Amino acid sequence: MKFAFFPGCTMAYRLPFAEKSIRMVVPHFDVELVDLAFTCCPEPNTVRALSDDTWITLAARNIALAEAEGLNILTACAGCHESLSLAKHELDENPDRKNKVNELLKDLGLEYKGTSTIVHVHQLLFDEIGIESISSKVVRPVPIKVVTHTGCHLLRPERVLHVDNAEVPVKLDMLCESLGMVPLEYMDKTMCCGAGVRKINSVTSYAILREKMTSIAMVEPNAIVVFCPTCFITFESGQRVANRIFGTDFKIPVFYYTELLAIALNLPETDILLAEHRVKIELPTSTETKEENKTETKDSIPSSP
Amino acid sequence: MSDMSEDLQTNRLKELKETALPCFQCGVCSSSCPVFRVSPELNPRVSVDSIISRGKVPSEGNEWLCAYCLMCDQRCPMGVSLAEILMVIKNISAKEGQAPPDVIESAESLMADGCQSPISSRSEKQREDMGLPKLPRADPEDVKMLFRATGAAEVLELNRSTSGEASE
Numbered sequence: 001m002k003f004a005f006f007p008g009c010t011m012a013y014r015l016p017f018a019e020k021s022i023r024m025v026v027p028h029f030d031v032e033l034v035d036l037a038f039t040c041c042p043e044p045n046t047v048r049a050l051s052d053d054t055w056i057t058l059a060a061r062n063i064a065l066a067e068a069e070g071l072n073i074l075t076a077c078a079g080c081h082e083s084l085s086l087a088k089h090e091l092d093e094n095p096d097r098k099n100k101v102n103e104l105l106k107d108l109g110l111e112y113k114g115t116s117t118i119v120h121v122h123q124l125l126f127d128e129i130g131i132e133s134i135s136s137k138v139v140r141p142v143p144i145k146v147v148t149h150t151g152c153h154l155l156r157p158e159r160v161l162h163v164d165n166a167e168v169p170v171k172l173d174m175l176c177e178s179l180g181m182v183p184l185e186y187m188d189k190t191m192c193c194g195a196g197v198r199k200i201n202s203v204t205s206y207a208i209l210r211e212k213m214t215s216i217a218m219v220e221p222n223a224i225v226v227f228c229p230t231c232f233i234t235f236e237s238g239q240r241v242a243n244r245i246f247g248t249d250f251k252i253p254v255f256y257y258t259e260l261l262a263i264a265l266n267l268p269e270t271d272i273l274l275a276e277h278r279v280k281i282e283l284p285t286s287t288e289t290k291e292e293n294k295t296e297t298k299d300s301i302p303s304s305p
Numbered sequence: 306m307s308d309m310s311e312d313l314q315t316n317r318l319k320e321l322k323e324t325a326l327p328c329f330q331c332g333v334c335s336s337s338c339p340v341f342r343v344s345p346e347l348n349p350r351v352s353v354d355s356i357i358s359r360g361k362v363p364s365e366g367n368e369w370l371c372a373y374c375l376m377c378d379q380r381c382p383m384g385v386s387l388a389e390i391l392m393v394i395k396n397i398s399a400k401e402g403q404a405p406p407d408v409i410e411s412a413e414s415l416m417a418d419g420c421q422s423p424i425s426s427r428s429e430k431q432r433e434d435m436g437l438p439k440l441p442r443a444d445p446e447d448v449k450m451l452f453r454a455t456g457a458a459e460v461l462e463l464n465r466s467t468s469g470e471a472s473e
Contacts, residue, residue: 009420010421052393053455
């Protein structure tokens with residue numbers, strides 16, 4: 001399988017180790033990635049909030065670039081996935097809008113046809129490759145207790161995205177199980193991480209995170225597993241901001257799923273992924289027990305998430 | 306604002322009211338909203354009621370507090386998507402020069418760089434150190450052309466002049 005890879009601004013420039021983990025694991029499942037001159041997806045809460053027409057036109061340009069190469073798009077960020085999927089849905093359902101967009105793309109030598117699909121790494125691994133194929137390649141199981149956060153923009157709107165059940169998501173838990181992890185249930189599993197309002201009202205944003213983290217901390221996981229770079233940054237750097245604002249004491253490590261997959265496949269160079277984490281975890285080998293996990297927090301102040 | 310764009314605005318508001326009309330005020334949107342849980346000033350149920358009766362949210366600017374997590378959209382038994390309604394209200398508010406400064410800043414960055422947040426030389430270096438490829442970038446002129454042709458450049462210009470916080 002060959003895809004036009006859409007890492008998105010946040011992953012490419014703020015979480016490059018997560019992007020690295022995707023590029024490390026996919027060749028082991030016969031997946032090839034091609035880089036194209038994409039812009040930001042664009043993000044719904046800013047550009048779309050300013051001008052819906054600008055949002056859909058830029059999204060159409062991105063999709064048209066992949067269509068010109070005859071490739072489907074592989075997204076890595078929940079926000080990019082939702083934005084491109086919603087734009088595609090609207091363009092495919094509304095010929096007038098598609099024609100209007102294509103009038104503009106014509107000047108760039110592009111045309112949106114609707115031939116490329118938008119696939120997130122979550123869907124590639126669960127729906128295309130499958131957990132049996134993944135677990136058959138695992139040589140170093142990761143026996144830790146985790147909670148999963150699939151992310152708002154992979155789950156909703158459910159009528160368009162079809163990634164998992166929006167009220168009871170289980171696929172990321174199954175993907176974690178296939179690497180030897182124990183996924184835990186928790187109360188606010190489908191709740192937002194708070195990132196969506198960080199630019200508008202940061203205290204509200206971190207209060208949402210505090211609620212989410214409180215619900216997570218109750219079940220005492222060793223780590224949080226996500227499939228979105230924005231959720232990653234919100235949980236990892238944000239929990240310390242929440243600690244400062246609200247006097248809480250959260251320090252739970254966070255992983256983008258493919259980092260753990262790279263570790264379970266025992267790929268070389270996974271150290272460089274973990275070196276970038278701000279909340280450290282020493283991953284036990286399968287013979288160790290959970291008591292041997294050590295969690296520590298770096299003292300440095302995080303860049304504003 | 307010209308008469309024509311005022312008519313357009315009036316029509317959009319009328320459409321919005323119609324989209325919201327099936328609401329029978331059950332409140333599942335409010336009990337599902339993560340923002341309402343911590344900031345009661347954005348009350349989704351009351352917002353829908355206010356949109357139906359007055360064509361706007363109860364308190365000016367509150368539309369920007371929506372995180373667009375779509376929990377209200379998911380759970381509404383009548384298929385009313387408050388998140389989508391608020392997105393349209395945000396568009397109207399932006400056209401009136403009322404967009405929050407950080408939203409403007411992100412859009413400015415996208416117009417200049419093709420990316421939401423400015424790409425620093427440090428992050429480019431970090432990619433190189435990790436053995437990640439240099440990503441191809443869109444022609445900035447193409448992005449500017451699309452911003453101009455689809456209205457965002459005008460909205461940005463308007464908001465710059467209202468906020469007086471031009472980031473040239």
